[in-house]
Amino acid sequence: MTTRGGTLHAPAEAHTGHREHPPTRLPLVVYVLALGTFLMGTTEFVVAGLLPEIAGDVGIGVARAGLLITVFAVGMIVGAPLMTMLTLRLPRRLTLILALGVFAAGHVVVALGSGFGVLLAARFLTALATGAFWAVANVVAAHAAGPAASSRALGVVGAGAMLANVVGVPLGAFAGQLMGWRGPFWALAALGAAATVLIARHVPRDTGGHGAISVRSELSALRSGRLWLALAACATTTGGVLSTYTYISPLLTGRAQLSAALVPLVLVGFGAGALAGFLVGGRLGDRRPYTTTIAAAAVTTVLLLAICLLSAYPVPTIALVALLGLFGLGANPVLISLGVRFAGRAPTLGSALTVSAFNLGTAAGSWIAGLALDCPLGATGPAAVGTAIAALTLIPTVALAVVQRRRSSASTGAVVHRSAPEHA
Template identity: 80%
Template structure:
C-alpha cells in the first residue's frame, strides 16, 4: 500500500481530486481580494501610530485611545463567524461588496466623529465588516484558484494584510503627521469605495444558489474534530508570534541597545519576512501541507528562544525578528486552506472561524506577554511566553497529519489508481 499523506488531492477536499499542475498565474480576482485584505490590515494597525493625536483631539488618555485597537480585535473575533452566519443566503460577491461599503462608512464616521464613544462604535462596526470580508474572500480565492493552488491563493490574499504592515501602516502614520489623524481614515474610506467597484467587476457571480443553505447545515462544521485541531493551531501559532511582536520594542531598545528611531526599520523587516512567509508558505502548502505546518511549528519556538538568548546583540536580534516573520506566520495560509476544507459543506464558516482563532490567539498571547514583561524576565518575558505558546502548535499539527494519514490508508486500496489523501 502506498500513501502520500502530505498532498492536497483528497477525496474530501474542497477542491476535488486529480494530480493537475498549478497554473503559471493565479486568477486576477485573487489579487483584487488581496487589495481588500491590504486595506483591512492597514486599518487594523494604523491606529497604533496615531494614538497620541487621536487622544489629544477627543480628550482621552493615550491608554484609553488604545481601546480603539482592542475593540477592533474583539469585533474581528466575534464578527467573522457572526457575519458569516448572517450572510449565509447572500451571494458571496454581494457580501464582499456590502462589507466594503460598511468598511468605508465606518471610516467616514471615524473621520468626522468627535465623540470617543462614537469612534469606538465605528471601529467595532468596521471590524464586523472586516471579518465578513476576510472570511468570504478566503473562500472565493480558494475556489477561483482551483484544485491545486488554494493554499497559494490564500497566501496571496493573506499577503495583502502582511503588506499592510510594510507599506500601509507606515504610510498611514506618515499621512497622519502631515494631514492630521483623520486624513488616513478619509483615504481608507475612499479606497474601500474604489475596491467595491473592483469586486463588482472581477468577482464572478455564484454558480449555485444559497437559498437552501441553513444555519444547521453550517453548524455541522463544528462537529469536525479536524476543524477544531486547525483552530487550535491557528490560535497558538499566531498567539506565540504576536505575543512577542506586541512587545518587541522593549527587547530591541532595552536589551539589544538599538536606538528607538531604528525600531520601525526592524519592524519593517518583520513585515517583509511575514509577507515572504505567506507567499512561500502558500506555495509549499499546496504540495506538502503537513510538512509545512509542522516545520513552521517546530522552527518558531527555536527562533523565539534564540531571541531570548541572543537579544544582547543587535545584529542577531534583527535577523531573528525577520526570520520570525518568515517562519512564524508562513503556515497561516495552509491552516486557512485546511480549515475551509475540513468545514465540508460550510466553507465560509470554516474560514470565518480561522479568522476568529487567529485574533483570539493574538489577544490571549499578548495578554500573557504583558504579564511576562512585568516579571523578573523583563524584556525577554514575551519571547519566552511566545516560545511556550508556539511550541503547543506542534500538538494539533502533528495530530492532523496523523489523522489524515490514517484516513488515507482507509480510503486508498492497493492496487488502484492514485487518489492520495491530504
C-alpha cells in the first residue's frame, strides 16, 4: 500500500505473505515521550482532587472552579489540530521542546496566579501545548519504532497518561493537601523543564521536518474516509467508557453501597486496568489491528451493560470497573496508529485529530451522562449512556475491517490477474 509521499505499510492482517516481525525492544525515545505524556495526563486530571482548595483560595464556588477542567478539555480539542498546523514547518524535535517549555511556563503562571481569569487562561494555554506535544509525540514514537511495532510504541506513550491516573493524580492530590494546591503545579513546572532537557537529548534531529509540506497537502488527509472512520471510533470508545467513569462515584456509593473511603481504591483498579490495556492492546494491534478494535468494542459494551445490571452488588461491580479499564481503553493505541496511517502524507495531523476525537468523545459523553443522572435510572443512567455509546464503536470498527478486507482482496486479485497468461 502506498501514498503519494512514499510507502505506507499495511496492517499485519492485510499481509498474506511474509510478515515483518516486531523488534523485541523499543527505542529509548519512546519511553522519554511516555514521560512527557505522564506529565500531560497528570496535569489534566490533578485539578479534580484540588478543586475545594483552589475554590477557597481564589474565592469562588467549587462548581465554577470546575471550569479549570472544562477549559483544559476544550483546549485539547482545539489545540491538537490547530497547533499542528501552526507548527507545520517546524522540525518535530523543536515542536516537542517548545510545547514542553510552554507547558512548564503555564504551570508557573497557575502557581503564581491569584485571579480566576488568569488561572483559566493559563490552563487553556497549557492545554494547547499538551495537544501539540501529544500529537507530535505519537508520530515520533511510531516513526522511531518502525511499522512493525508502531502500535506497541503508541501503547507505551499512551500508557504514560494511564500511569498518571494511577500514580500522578493521587500523588498530586496528596501533595496538595500537604503543601497547598499550588505545590503540585510548581512540581509539574519543574518536571516539565526537566523533560524538555531529555527530549532535546534523546529525540533525533532528523525525525522529520515539515518544510516541504503545505497546509493544503496536510488538509488533503481529510478526504480519507478510513481516517474519519478511525476518528469516529476514537470518539465513541472513549466517550462510552469515560461517560461512565466520570460518574462512577455516585454509582459505587449509591447503588453498590460502598464506603466513600473505598472509591479511590476502585479508581486505582480502573487506572491499573487501563495501563495494562494500553500495553497489551498495543502489542496485539501490531499483529491484528482490526480484530483488536472490534473485540475491544464488543467486550466493552458487554462490560458496561453488566455494570448496569449488577451495580447493586459491590464485588462484581469492583471487578467490572477494573475490567472496563483493561478492555475499554485498550484499543486506543491501535486507533491512533490507524489514524496516523490513514492520514497518508499528513501523519501529524492524523495524530492530532485522534487526540481531538478522544477529548470530544469524553466531553460529549460526560455531558450526556450528567443529564442521565436525573432520569429514572438514577446513578445507573451514565452507565446506560456509556453502553449505548460504546456499542456505536462497532459500526466504524467493523466498517474499517470490511474496507480493508475488500482492498486486500482487490490487491490480491490484481496480482493474480497480472500474473496469468494472456491466453487460456
